[in-house]
Amino acid sequence: MNFKIPRGTQDILPGKVELWQIVESKARDICRRYNYKEIRTPIFEQTELFMRGVGDTTDIVQKEMYTFEDRGGRSITLRPEGTASTVRSFVENKLFGEPSQPTKLYYIGPMFRYERPQSGRMRQFVQFGVEALGSADPTIDAEVIALAMEFYRELGLKNLKLVINSLGDAESRNAHRLALINHFQPRIHEFCSDCQARLEKNPLRILDCKKDRDHELMGNAPAILDYLNEDSKAYFAIVQKVLSDMKIEFVVDPNLVRGLDYYNNTAFEIMVDGEGFGSITTLCGGGRYNGLVQEIGGPETPGIGFALSIERLLMALEVQKVSLPINEHLDCYVIAMGGEAKLVASNISFKIRQAGFSCEQDFLNKKMKAQMKAADRYKAKYVAIIGESEIEKNTIVIKEMETGDQQEIPVDKLINFLGEKLK
Template identity: 50%
Template sequence: MNYKAPRGTVDVLPTESGKWLKLERILRTIADNYNVKEMRTPIFEHTELFNRAVGDTTDVVTKEMYSFNDKKGRSITLRPEGTAGIARAYVENKMYAWPEKLTKVYYMGPMFRYERPQSGRQRQFHQFGVEMLGVESPYVDVECMLMALTVVKALDIKDVTLHINSLGDDASREAYRTALKDHFRPHLHELCEDCNDRFEKNPLRILDCKVDHEHPSMASAPKTIDYLSEGAKAHFDKVCQLLDELDVDYVIDTNLVRGLDYYSHTVFELISEDPKLGAGSTVGGGGRYNGLVEEVGGPATPGVGFAFGMERLMLAMDDDMTDDAGIDAYIMPLGDEAKDYAMQLITVLRAHGFCCDMDFVGRGLKGQFKSSDRFHAQYALIIGEDEVKNEIVQVRDNETKEQEAVKVEELIAYLDHKMGV
């Protein structure tokens, strides 16, 4: 039998992992700059968490989750997104009692959704996400958007526009829910089965329908922004004011509702026209979710966050944005005695912080020089019988092609000097 990776999963090969490492390093650096700390939650959770937190009317819960029963019959789900697990951990670990009221965390890792695989969208995919919990403020909403925009800028992703909208508070959502039902009721017989199911449970989800998105009733549907309460409108107006004062370009997109049930107030997406992603593609997005922590058993706690699909970011990144800077030295032994000596030498070099490799095959100089070039080695260290006998190493600078003999006891200091350590 020929074994293959399951559909919707991909192998990251050594030739590609450098780009992943570069992306991860950039994201972690940005998080440090915003004083956002890493948080790691389990890859699987109890299924009920996602039913409650994400919403049992969403496509994620009803169609896309990888769920199974464990050996004791408990329903377990591979996480389809990161926010619900963060909220659960926030409550379970009583992080709401920490002395600093605003808790800012990020996560990075694999997620799982059963959907049709396509470029930049797999069944096992990776997300970088940020959650800011504990403070309800338009300033925190804008802090979140600025961090998301910083990611886009750092990766040099072109032609990205910030789209924002407001879903309002509970009162706003109730008024909007009533207006949506009044609007769609005459058209239910023309809409798909999912839309009819969502009509009673959560009519807002009708606007996310992939089947009927071209139906005329979608374009003429009421807009959330027209049903905001006084408090919700003031919150959204302040968000817009702050963005204006910071000279951040944005578009108020009244069709933006996001795909998960826990959102309230500000929602946003970063939409790119980069042809590598496809015109109008969403790079990342998020919004405010003031009721989520309470929904999973905690105290009333406001929150706001965003997430990027890392495969999407990889597609948008320049192909030359890799982390393959090469190695410091490639050790080239000639003969068995030299190979024994090389093994000792490479161990000492690594202990002093040098990135090294050596020939383990026993090839001639020509083959070893080819490996040195492939590894982008800064120096080639050549060891033959004479070098072992005289306790020296021939050090060749692969850029200048200059070569000189260096005593073994002076090699560390020599390389440190040459490399400016």
């Protein structure tokens, strides 16, 4: 029987995985500079967590979750996003009681959604996300947005477009909700069944519908910015001012609606302009969710965060021909000539690695010429050659591959030699 990888998943092989390591390292470094700490949560959770945290009117909950019943009869779901799990952990572990507030967290890990696989969208995908919990200050909204923008910029992405909007506070959203119901209700029968179900539960989600996005009522639907109260307007004005002070360009789009039910006030997306991206141009999305912690059983706690797909980021880097600095060179390749030399070479390789250098040796009993070719394929900077003569003299021949220069040195000087040359 021939086994094949499940649809919507991928194997990340050597040669590509190094790109992932660079991106993940950059994510961890920028979070260190912004003082966000890593959190790791389970890959599966109780299904009810995502129904409450993500929203039961969303496509994620209604159509895309991987849900199953475990042997104990419990409904379990593979996590489709990272915010709900992070907030659950924040509540369960009482991080709101820690003296240092707000609680600033980040995560990097696989998520799962059953949707039609396409370029930049997989059924198993990796998200990098941050969550700042415990502050209702609009300046932290700007900080979260700045972190995401700097992450992309430092990796070398160009033609980025930041789009922001305000969904308003509870009062503003309620006023806008009633306006949307009055706007769509007379002709709601012309919309898809999903939109018809959303009319009363969450009419804002109608604006995010992909099936009916060209309907004429979409173009003249009431805009949330027209229903912001004074507090919401002042909040949004501060976010815009801080971003402007940071010299971060943005566009205000009153039609921007995040796909999750828990957002309020600031919402944002980071897109990339240019050819080669197909229909998916959004790289990152996020916003404020002041009611989510209470919904999951915690105290009243404001929060804001974002999540982005590593797969989509790597696709954007490839389209823009951005080369990440992969270290493809091996520090040293140890060549052994003869059975006894092979045993000695294993010990020498061990000591080289123990000293912090990358090293490889032959395990297939190849001839000298074939071992030199192998060293060249590994792009080794140095080759260390040992045979019967070198064993007798307790020496080793070291050759610099780029210049061809070689010399014979005492074997106990090899580590110092590599240290001086490779520092």
